[in-house]
Amino acid sequence: MSLFLVNRYLAEEEDGSASKETRSQLLLAKLQQKAKEKQQRSLMERPSKGQTSQQQKRKKRKPEGSHESPQHKKRKTQAVPLCAPDSDIPNKLVKKKKTHESAKDRAMTTETEEVEQGTNPGGDEAEVEKDTSKQTNAVSTEFTVLGGFENKAIQKVHRVLPQWLAQPDVIHKDIKSNLVPIASITGLAPQLIRKLQNNGIQHFFPVQAEVIPAILESTEQGLLVGRGGYKPRDICVSAPTGSGKTLAFVIPVIQMRFHPQALMERVVCEVRALAVLPTKELAQQVCTVFTSYAEGTGLKVVMLAGQKSFAAEQTSLSELRGGRRRSLADIVVATPGRLVDHINKNSGLCLGHLRFLVMDEADRMVDSMHQLWLSHVVKAVHTPPNGAEGRAIFRRTEPVHVTAASLSPPQMPLQKLLFSATLTQNPEKLQQLGLHQPRLFSSIHAQPNSTPAAPGLAPDGFDFPQGLTEYYVPCTLSNKPLLILHFILRMKLIPILCFTNSRETAHRLFLLVQLFGGVHAAEFSSRLSPGDRKKTLKEFEQGKVQLLISTDAAARGIDINGVKCVVNYDAPQFVRTYIHRIGRTARAGKSGLAFTFLFRVQEKRFLQMVQQAGSPGIQKQLIKPQSLQSMEARYEQTLQELASVLKDEKAKY
Ligand SMILES: Nc1ncnc2c1ncn2[C@@H]1O[C@H](COP(=O)(O)OP(=O)(O)OP(=O)(O)O)[C@@H](O)[C@H]1O
Numbered sequence: 051m052s053l054f055l056v057n058r059y060l061a062e063e064e065d066g067s068a069s070k071e072t073r074s075q076l077l078l079a080k081l082q083q084k085a086k087e088k089q090q091r092s093l094m095e096r097p098s099k100g101q102t103s104q105q106q107k108r109k110k111r112k113p114e115g116s117h118e119s120p121q122h123k124k125r126k127t128q129a130v131p132l133c134a135p136d137s138d139i140p141n142k143l144v145k146k147k148k149t150h151e152s153a154k155d156r157a158m159t160t161e162t163e164e165v166e167q168g169t170n171p172g173g174d175e176a177e178v179e180k181d182t183s184k185q186t187n188a189v190s191t192e193f194t195v196l197g198g199f200e201n202k203a204i205q206k207v208h209r210v211l212p213q214w215l216a217q218p219d220v221i222h223k224d225i226k227s228n229l230v231p232i233a234s235i236t237g238l239a240p241q242l243i244r245k246l247q248n249n250g251i252q253h254f255f256p257v258q259a260e261v262i263p264a265i266l267e268s269t270e271q272g273l274l275v276g277r278g279g280y281k282p283r284d285i286c287v288s289a290p291t292g293s294g295k296t297l298a299f300v301i302p303v304i305q306m307r308f309h310p311q312a313l314m315e316r317v318v319c320e321v322r323a324l325a326v327l328p329t330k331e332l333a334q335q336v337c338t339v340f341t342s343y344a345e346g347t348g349l350k351v352v353m354l355a356g357q358k359s360f361a362a363e364q365t366s367l368s369e370l371r372g373g374r375r376r377s378l379a380d381i382v383v384a385t386p387g388r389l390v391d392h393i394n395k396n397s398g399l400c401l402g403h404l405r406f407l408v409m410d411e412a413d414r415m416v417d418s419m420h421q422l423w424l425s426h427v428v429k430a431v432h433t434p435p436n437g438a439e440g441r442a443i444f445r446r447t448e449p450v451h452v453t454a455a456s457l458s459p460p461q462m463p464l465q466k467l468l469f470s471a472t473l474t475q476n477p478e479k480l481q482q483l484g485l486h487q488p489r490l491f492s493s494i495h496a497q498p499n500s501t502p503a504a505p506g507l508a509p510d511g512f513d514f515p516q517g518l519t520e521y522y523v524p525c526t527l528s529n530k531p532l533l534i535l536h537f538i539l540r541m542k543l544i545p546i547l548c549f550t551n552s553r554e555t556a557h558r559l560f561l562l563v564q565l566f567g568g569v570h571a572a573e574f575s576s577r578l579s580p581g582d583r584k585k586t587l588k589e590f591e592q593g594k595v596q597l598l599i600s601t602d603a604a605a606r607g608i609d610i611n612g613v614k615c616v617v618n619y620d621a622p623q624f625v626r627t628y629i630h631r632i633g634r635t636a637r638a639g640k641s642g643l644a645f646t647f648l649f650r651v652q653e654k655r656f657l658q659m660v661q662q663a664g665s666p667g668i669q670k671q672l673i674k675p676q677s678l679q680s681m682e683a684r685y686e687q688t689l690q691e692l693a694s695v696l697k698d699e700k701a702k703y
Pocket residue numbers: 250251252253254255258289290291292293294295296297470471606607608609633637638
């Protein structure tokens with residue numbers, strides 16, 4: 051029975067003589083008395099409103115980290131009289147206690163109350179301290195505030211990159227001291243080696259020496275299966291501007307022609323490689339390189355970038371022979387918009403045999419993913435080629451999870467090859483590309499737990515060309531045009547590729563320089579027709595144009611031989627733009643100069659941006675006002691002439 055015995059605490063009055071009723075009355079009276087006392091105490095302790103706000107203000111003014119030291123706390127604890135239960139609380143002490151509102155100090159206050167109420171009678175200092183934490187909220191009649199208000203530094207979120215992004219195959223940065231003789235790359239056809247030599251190439255640059263063998267390895271077993279019968283890994287390459295990325299994909303694609311089981315014995319011409327580039331000019335440039343290396347191999351290169359009419363492009367893609375459509379292209383170089391047009395209009399572009407999908411300037415192509423060009427390509431790739439519906443060898447299904455069933459029967463693989471000088475490390479963006487077990491080649495090695503940079507800036511920095519020297523030139527709005535004239539007329543820094551942030555600025559500057567005289571200038575922007583742009587680039591390359599004033603239309607990928615100097619007339623807003631612009635000089639291991647004109651207000655942000663991007667250093671280049679003085683009179687006159695020219699132009703359009 052003792053198991054079920056419940057002992058109740060009946061207080062000191064329990065003497066056995068009192069009746070049950072009397073006992074409860076006594077207990078109630080005692081509790082009421084206690085409650086009354088407690089209420090009185092709390093009324094006494096509660097400071098006036100004015101006092102509280104003053105105290106709070108004082109607390110606010112207290113600098114961060116000025117919390118009491120443990121010694122101070124100890125001293126305060128010692129000041130607490132360890133008095134007997136129910137003794138009156140000295141007002142002085144109460145006031146002192148209430149001036150501190152932090153969680154710690156609240157604890158102190160409560161502790162004092164408890165001590166004075168006798169919950170810790172005769173306890174020593176250590177005990178008082180120990181009990182503090184337990185009784186923090188025990189007596190307070192106010193709301194208990196959960197959590198602290200201490201200012202804590204916001205913890206940085208550490209980005210964890212997937213293994214393939216965090217640990218890339220490293221490409222040497224220094225081109226000149228890491229040249230690899232072309233003959234040392236195994237697997238290249240003698241015809242191709244001869245072609246390289248004829249084009250003046252004796253050595254491969256580091257990016258080519260790393261990437262070409264990797265792509266060739268994936269075609270070892272022919273074009274229909276990857277290494278070991280598996281689908282080959284997609285390849286991503288991030289290497290500086292002018293490091294030779296174009297040849298890194300052109301050579302393996304041309305080598306297909308010489309593969310014993312591949313195009314060498316091909317009876318039927320099919321589109322095996324498709325290179326997609328963001329602009330017409332870039333597509334033209336890459337098409338020229340493909341054509342040059344395809345010459346004499348029988349491979350046909352076709353460009354779909356809107357340079358020709360749609361019908362003309364269609365004619366170059368395929369022909370009708372014996373009632374069947376036959377491909378006339380082995381390699382297609384295209385811009386995304388025109389490519390999608392051809393796919394949608396069923397113009398005769400068959401991608402059913404596509405083996406390589408090259409995305410040059412891949413980060414820009416990822417940004418233009420909203421155009422959904424890639425999904426159109428992937429769909430076209432998985433559409434069985436005419437007449438091959440039943441043949442298992444050509445069977446292709448949309449990518450799914452790798453399972454035993456999905457791998458059997460083997461599919462003709464599509465391998466994606468991505469190239470950029472500023473390849474995004476954002477896994478979310480890369481995920482849109484549906485890469486298959488990607489392998490990254492990079493000249494920058496990101497740490498697995500590297501911290502991301504500020505929004506809009508490079509995540510971990512980029513690699514800059516070795517031979518590049520960067521300067522910034524402090525300027526004002528009025529002396530900017532004079533500075534560029536000074537660069538050409540006095541410093542003789544020609545040819546100059548000068549970038550502005552808008553086509554209007556490019557046009558005005560072009561007119562101004564022309565009106566000033568003494569400089570052969572040209573503009574390059576969307577104001578010009580594609581034909582005029584092509585002509586202008588050619589003239590600039592030939593040295594007929596000393597100053598090419600361009601928008602960002604020429605910032606990416608354009609390879610103009612002999613550009614010694616790039617001037618950012620308008621400071622670029624984004625670090626990627628800066629890297630691509632200045633990358634038009636110091637190409638292929640050569641040296642080059644890059645100047646950026648900066649207003650005083652732009653300096654701090656810009657220099658920070660460049661530093662975070664991984665620039666080896668940007669120097670200040672001051673141009674003394676005296677150096678510009680002699681040009682000022684003519685400049686004033688030119689400005690007036692410019693105003694009337696612009697007025698006339700406005701009237702015309
Ligand atoms: N192995 C080589 N030997 C000599 N010159 C080369 C070699 N490879 C490439 N080049 C030259 O280097 C220049 C830059 O090459 P390319 O245009 O491919 O650079 P890139 O890395 O694509 O630059 P960007 O990122 O600006 O597009 C070109 O003029 C090219 O002809």
